[in-house]
Amino acid sequence: MKNVYDPQEIEARWQGFWEEHRTFRAPNPGEPDFDADQPKYYVLDMFPYPSGAGLHVGHPMGYIGSDIVTRKKRMEGFNVLHPMGYDAFGLPAEQYAIQTGQHPAKTTEVNVATYRRQLKLIGLSYDWSREFATSTPDYYRWTQWIFARLYDRGLAYQTEVPVWWCEGLKTVLSNEEVIGGRSERGDHPCVRRPLKQWMLKITAYADRLLDDLGDVDWPESVKTMQREWIGRSEGAEIEFAIADHEGETLKVFTTRPDTLYGATFMVVAPEHPLVAALVTDEQSKEVEAYVQGAAVKSDLERTDLAKDKTGVFLGAYGLNPMLDAGDPEARVPIYVADYVLMGYGTGAIMAVPAHDERDFEYAQKFGLPIRPVVRPVDGDASSEGCTSNDGVSVNSPAWDGMPTEKAKPRSIAVLEKRGCGAGKTTYRLRDWLFSRQRYWGEPFPVLHHADGSTSRVPDEALPVELPEMQDFAPPEDGSPPLSKATDWVNTTHPSTDEPVLRDTDTMPGWAGSCWYYLRFMDAHNDQEPFSHDAVRYWQNVDLYIGGTEHAVLHLLYARFWHKVLYDEGLVPTKEPFQKLFNQGMLTAYAYKDPTGRLVPVDEVEFDGDTAKSGGQELEQVIAKMSKSLRNVVNPDEVCKEYGVDTFRLYEMFMGPLSDSKPWNPRDVPGCRRFLDRVWRIFVDEDGTDPVRPQFAQADAPPSALEGDTLEVERALNRCLKRVDDAFKHFNFNTAIAAFMSFLNEAKPREAITRDQAERFVRALSPFAPHVSEELWSRLGHDESVARAPWPEVREEFLVEDQFELVVQILGKVRGRAQASKEASKDDLEEIARAAVAEKLDGREIVKTIVVPGRLVNFVVK
RNA sequence: GGGGAAGUGGCGGAAUCGGUAGACGCAUCGGACUUAAAAUCCGAAGGGCCGUAGGCCCGUGGGGGUUCGAGUCCCCCCUUCCCUACCA
Numbered sequence: 001m002k003n004v005y006d007p008q009e010i011e012a013r014w015q016g017f018w019e020e021h022r023t024f025r026a027p028n029p030g031e032p033d034f035d036a037d038q039p040k041y042y043v044l045d046m047f048p049y050p051s052g053a054g055l056h057v058g059h060p061m062g063y064i065g066s067d068i069v070t071r072k073k074r075m076e077g078f079n080v081l082h083p084m085g086y087d088a089f090g091l092p093a094e095q096y097a098i099q100t101g102q103h104p105a106k107t108t109e110v111n112v113a114t115y116r117r118q119l120k121l122i123g124l125s126y127d128w129s130r131e132f133a134t135s136t137p138d139y140y141r142w143t144q145w146i147f148a149r150l151y152d153r154g155l156a157y158q159t160e161v162p163v164w165w166c167e168g169l170k171t172v173l174s175n176e177e178v179i180g181g182r183s184e185r186g187d188h189p190c191v192r193r194p195l196k197q198w199m200l201k202i203t204a205y206a207d208r209l210l211d212d213l214g215d216v217d218w219p220e221s222v223k224t225m226q227r228e229w230i231g232r233s234e235g236a237e238i239e240f241a242i243a244d245h246e247g248e249t250l251k252v253f254t255t256r257p258d259t260l261y262g263a264t265f266m267v268v269a270p271e272h273p274l275v276a277a278l279v280t281d282e283q284s285k286e287v288e289a290y291v292q293g294a295a296v297k298s299d300l301e302r303t304d305l306a307k308d309k310t311g312v313f314l315g316a317y318g319l320n321p322m323l324d325a326g327d328p329e330a331r332v333p334i335y336v337a338d339y340v341l342m343g344y345g346t347g348a349i350m351a352v353p354a355h356d357e358r359d360f361e362y363a364q365k366f367g368l369p370i371r372p373v374v375r376p377v378d379g380d381a382s383s384e385g386c387t388s389n390d391g392v393s394v395n396s397p398a399w400d401g402m403p404t405e406k407a408k409p410r411s412i413a414v415l416e417k418r419g420c421g422a423g424k425t426t427y428r429l430r431d432w433l434f435s436r437q438r439y440w441g442e443p444f445p446v447l448h449h450a451d452g453s454t455s456r457v458p459d460e461a462l463p464v465e466l467p468e469m470q471d472f473a474p475p476e477d478g479s480p481p482l483s484k485a486t487d488w489v490n491t492t493h494p495s496t497d498e499p500v501l502r503d504t505d506t507m508p509g510w511a512g513s514c515w516y517y518l519r520f521m522d523a524h525n526d527q528e529p530f531s532h533d534a535v536r537y538w539q540n541v542d543l544y545i546g547g548t549e550h551a552v553l554h555l556l557y558a559r560f561w562h563k564v565l566y567d568e569g570l571v572p573t574k575e576p577f578q579k580l581f582n583q584g585m586l587t588a589y590a591y592k593d594p595t596g597r598l599v600p601v602d603e604v605e606f607d608g609d610t611a612k613s614g615g616q617e618l619e620q621v622i623a624k625m626s627k628s629l630r631n632v633v634n635p636d637e638v639c640k641e642y643g644v645d646t647f648r649l650y651e652m653f654m655g656p657l658s659d660s661k662p663w664n665p666r667d668v669p670g671c672r673r674f675l676d677r678v679w680r681i682f683v684d685e686d687g688t689d690p691v692r693p694q695f696a697q698a699d700a701p702p703s704a705l706e707g708d709t710l711e712v713e714r715a716l717n718r719c720l721k722r723v724d725d726a727f728k729h730f731n732f733n734t735a736i737a738a739f740m741s742f743l744n745e746a747k748p749r750e751a752i753t754r755d756q757a758e759r760f761v762r763a764l765s766p767f768a769p770h771v772s773e774e775l776w777s778r779l780g781h782d783e784s785v786a787r788a789p790w791p792e793v794r795e796e797f798l799v800e801d802q803f804e805l806v807v808q809i810l811g812k813v814r815g816r817a818q819a820s821k822e823a824s825k826d827d828l829e830e831i832a833r834a835a836v837a838e839k840l841d842g843r844e845i846v847k848t849i850v851v852p853g854r855l856v857n858f859v860v861k
Numbered sequence: 862g863g864g865g866a867a868g869u870g871g872c873g874g875a876a877u878c879g880g881u882a883g884a885c886g887c888a889u890c891g892g893a894c895u896u897a898a899a900a901u902c903c904g905a906a907g908g909g910c911c912g913u914a915g916g917c918c919c920g921u922g923g924g925g926g927u928u929c930g931a932g933u934c935c936c937c938c939c940u941u942c943c944c945u946a947c948c949a
Contacts, residue, residue, distance in 0.1 A: 221865050344948045428948050670886045737885035806881045811930040859929045
């Protein structure tokens with residue numbers, strides 16, 4: 001038997017073993033080896049988009065963390081579902097395909113193979129039998145099927161909407177994919193255009209998406225982001241009549257109906273339908289130019305930091321419904337300005353410059369009157385400046401003297417009575433723009449009839465497969481690539497044989513990830529998306545691990561679909577992801593020369609601790625891994641040089657899973673040294689026995705432990721306790737530190753018994769599974785350590801009878817003494833006094849604080 | 862502008878409750894082994910001061926406060942990172 005620690009050999013062999021024995025397969029209800037008494041636990045990683053670059057060391061951080069949890073849960077007797085797949089539809093594959101002429105199905109396949117190889121290399125204990133990619137017809141058939149459910153419920157509709165059109169990508173993008181007027185992917189400029197698009201009515205679920213956040217165990221920061229994204233705000237809609245336009249009214253939304261008397265002008269968005277009707281001849285030229293400008297050129301400026309308010313007077317006047325039409329104060333000018341957005345509320349506002357910062361700015365710039373109608377609780381209304389704080393209403397006859405929280409409902413009641421307004425809740429959340437004019441996505445299972453009506457493809461005719469196309473580049477006119485597949489587009493209705501046209505849009509990249517966690521429960525079902533039995537057993541995801549970048553979009557979309565499926569009676573739970581954990585970002589070191597230039601890592605020379613380049617000393621800073629800095633680390637190389645187990649340990653040893661932290665290549669060997677030491681404790685590298693003789697025989701029962709072996713037992717239990725604790729907060733760095741400490745403490749090595757060694761290996765196995773399997777097997781076990789029981793902490797060995805008593809004078813440590821855990825407060829004080837006797841000499845003790853088991857503090861004069 | 866997270870040695874980080882700051886690891890230095898080196902093993906080490914044993918002072922971004930005692934709690938400020946951006 002080869003006795004030198006050889007990670008390459010051990011790791012390849014055990015990965016082969018796991019594959020051969022299907023060690024990590026999770027049986028489903030109905031399968032022969034399914035045990036209904038075993039509790040379930042579902043640990044899910046946010047599955048990757050398989051890019052051409054493969055994994056870098058940042059990606060597997062969360063995967064390793066979840067794998068450790070998974071492996072421990074398995075050892076604790078849970079039936080653990082831990083699958084992996086690929087989010088394989090999307091823009092980058094298609095862009096790459098267009099550039100290289102390769103079909104995206106082909107490049108996706110190649111990329112998936114790379115990801116699979118790398119994921120397997122890391123020894124992640126997925127149930128690979130459940131693996132799938134969202135771009136295969138077997139999967140997207142059911143994505144289309146779920147879309148059909150949304151369609152049937154009226155939650156999917158087509159409408160002409162002004163959408164972000166990206167000329168560079170030749171597609172529409174959702175609001176979320178456009179940042180500052182440029183595409184998130186590729187950074188191309190975008191413009192707004194009216195186009196017919198598929199929308200999903202996520203707004204119908206706004207309240208439930210908001211309220212049910214109370215039921216999930218998620219980081220507060222993510223919940224907050226979702227709440228703000230949904231952005232529920234309560235207020236009122238108020239109708240303003242328009243002077244000289246009989247019958248025409250302008251409806252506004254406000255959260256401060258109590259400030260209605262302070263409205264001194266109104267503003268409508270440039271896209272507001274009434275702009276054309278209200279503008280006077282005199283103003284028409286200027287208004288037209290402004291509206292044009294807002295639509296075309298100002299995409300950047302409108303969202304830009306340039307908060308300088310612009311706008312144009314329409315020439316028309318609104319009439320404040322609370323004032324007599326003849327009152328000159330009732331007549332308020334109406335402006336068109338781009339700080340009001342068509343997509344929110346009614347696209348029109350009443351402007352109350354005394355109590356709204358934005359209106360105040362506008363009023364200042366255009367010299368409009370400012371009329372305060374709220375005074376601070378303890379002061380007078382100031383005629384200058386602006387405050388949006390609550391206070392007490394003034395100059396508001398119908399609710400004068402009322403505090404803001406009372407004035408709001410009161411004003412709504414008054415408006416309702418007069419028939420010119422009503423309470424109203426609006427949301428920042430918009431309906432979800434769900435179509436893309438692209439090739440590489442799920443086709444919509446929808447047929448267009450000659451009379452302009454639509455129907456959906458019957459369920460039994462799914463999937464609607466993507467047609468094979470050679471040229472899938474978007475046509476110049478902006479029509480979808482699928483429109484070029486004329487044989488595919490022109491078809492007949494499966495039931496009626498009527499000639500119909502297929503819908504030529506495809507679904508956005510988010511679609512496939514909306515329900516993949518459900519498909520994993522029953523990944524190869526060809527009758528339904530997932531069986532009732534499977535989802536009844538697996539329920540939902542117990543632990544979902546991924547990065548914060550999905551805090552809003554993916555998690556909100558998936559929750560939305562889940563709730564629709566809940567309403568369909570297809571899932572038993574209201575929420576898909578019970579506990580969410582965000583791993584931190586992996587950064588890297590970068591080096592700055594004295595001029596502040598970042599120096600690529602391969603140009604840096606290390607002289608001990610100081611980094612240099614061309615004789616200049618460099619400053620070490622933390623930066624993202626990037627190609628340009630050449631500081632991207634590939635897991636393949638790390639695994640090759642040090643071994644997979646070392647790689648896994650280092651990824652976890654860097655710090656808490658939730659923290660962002662820098663990869664330091666110089667720290668990696670420390671983890672390898674630890675594994676070398678573990679190996680040598682078990683195995684005599686110069687010998688030929690599988691393990692050292694002391695581990696080859698059975699031990700005395702733990703109750704008979706004494707001497708050094710007893711000390712080892714204590715150290716082991718301290719270690720196991722700290723390892724258990726690490727799972728509470730996912731700070732596995734402390735677990736690994738505990739293993740290292742145990743090694744430092746367990747001396748002499750000969751005192752370690754076989755039983756202790758076995759428990760150590762079992763505890764180590766989720767972290768360093770390959771070397772643990774090898775040692776476990778060398779200890780004489782035929783079965784994988786993956787199913788061995790998790791070692792329990794034996795509390796009786798955590799109890800220490802002695803401790804080091806700290807003696808303080810005025811809160812500063814002035815001495816130490818050994819004391820018994822049993823000692824009374826008086827005893828401890830006595831011991832402490834003796835320990836610092838000469839320092840207390842001549843000083844008067846005013847007070848003594850005794851903390852049993854810890855310290856004594858003398859307060860002296 | 863708004864929201865969130867964080868700031869501890871040369872570096873990554875540790876410190877359930879307010880109770881020995883710096884565990885564990887890296888880098889560094891010293892010793893053992895070796896012809897030598899590597900590897901390994903043992904040991905030192907926050908900073909400053911007092912010739913030493915030992916002791917004293919300072920020290921968790923800065924400044925105040927509460928407390929016998931603060932990395933931890935409260936107030937003010939600074940810095941970094943992430944998210945968000947006229948949502949009426």
